Amino acid sequence: MKNTKNQSIPEKFKKIIGNVLQTSYPKRQGATSEVQFFHAEQGNYVCKCSSLPKYRSWLLKEAKVMQELNAKTALSIPTYLDFEEDENNSYLLMSMEPGIPLREALIVAKTVEEKKNLIHSFGTKLRTVHETDPPLKWKQQACWLDMQLKRAAYNLNNYEVDGNQQLLEKLILNKPETIPQTLIHGDCTIDNVLVTDNQVHTFIDLSETAFGDPRYDIALAIRSFLFDKELLDAFYTGYRLQQITNEEFNYFDGGLYEFF
Ligand SMILES: Nc1ncnc2c1ncn2[C@@H]1O[C@H](COP(=O)(O)OP(=O)(O)OP(=O)(O)O)[C@@H](O)[C@H]1O
Ligand SMILES: [Mg+2]
Incomplete structure (x- = not known):
């Protein structure tokens, strides 16, 4: 497993997620992002974070795709919740799906x-x-x-x-x-x-x-x-x-x- 940087997350996400009881990570991180799982009082969430410009543009693309597919299809995919950017990183917040x-x-x-x-x-x-x-x-x-x-x-x-x-x-x-x-x-x-x-x-x-x-x-x-x-x-x-x-x-x- 790649070392995780334990990224901080945007303040806006914290409001959506609410009180986090526990944070965990997937067994394998991908090549383009860092994924964190937030286990909160009202549910489980995934924050996907990318830093390099190429991968930040892919994450924005993923956010747009998820919104479109959530709205227009019945496909089994995570639910889009929010997308934020700061100077160094882009962040996608979505539902954590079982499995x-x-x-x-x-x-x-x-x-x-x-x-x-x-x-x-x-x-x-x-x-x-x-x-x-x-x-x-x-x-x-x-x-x-x-x-x-x-x-x-x-x-x-x-x-x-x-x-x-x-x-x-x-x-x-x-x-x-x-x-x-x-x-x-x-x-x-x-x-x-x-x-x-x-x-x-x-x-x-x-x-x-x-x-x-x-x-x-x-x-x-x-x-x-x-x-x-x-x-x-x-x-x-x-x-x-x-x-x-x-x-x-x-x-x-x-x-x-x-x-x-
Ligand atoms: N919505 C989700 N629900 C549950 N687990 C997830 C979810 N999104 C990501 N994961 C976990 O995090 C891992 C990495 O996520 P993902 O495949 O989206 O990113 P990535 O591999 O970094 O992307 P890329 O393949 O572009 O490098 C997945 O293999 C999976 O274990
Ligand atoms: Mg992947």
Whole structure:
């Protein structure tokens, strides 16, 4: 676990949260933020805090996405409560949802059957995202993949990323055949879904959620069990909408994802 800085939080959040009985932290902190859990008299809350400019802009994006999705869809995601900024940090306050990340649940699972059941529910839950009607204005935006390739070029020129110029050119020249866009999570790894009662139930970490290419979600979802046929089958049995080819997997997971 990364050392936590035990961030102070905005005064306004303290008013919303009320009397805090206990503070705790997730087992794994992500790369882009510090997360604190506040256990208060009237409920449990999450404060997500980012400091670097790139990550502060992602956190603002996440705040906006959560507000839109809370208002316009029935998706299982945390409830947005507030967003604040000061000179050094940005802070997002949201509800704390029950459960543990799927990555942890898979480690705890004792049998292959339990793991298959978890992955099957991941596929089923991802289908609900791809079948949810996105907010209208999201549908009117330019092609998601074209926007991502532009963002990839920007990230390559301005930030440290795993991808390089050669890979980016390859991605621009070899775009996969277009398919209908859907609502997508946008960072759909086993770290970003929470499990309760042995089922994937809640999506978190929503800064990349958009109207986009569902193959990107599938690629990130299956990356950790791509070579385990039983788990892969369990995923697709739950997901049902389509399967991606190895080429598509490599385009999105080993390709586009390298720039984010
Ligand atoms: N609303 C929530 N309810 C319960 N737990 C949460 C919630 N939000 C975050 N967490 C916990 O905090 C961890 C980190 O949160 P999150 O994935 O949003 O941030 P991150 O990983 O820093 O983001 P990134 O992946 O962009 O680096 C999660 O894995 C989860 O354990
Ligand atoms: Mg995360």
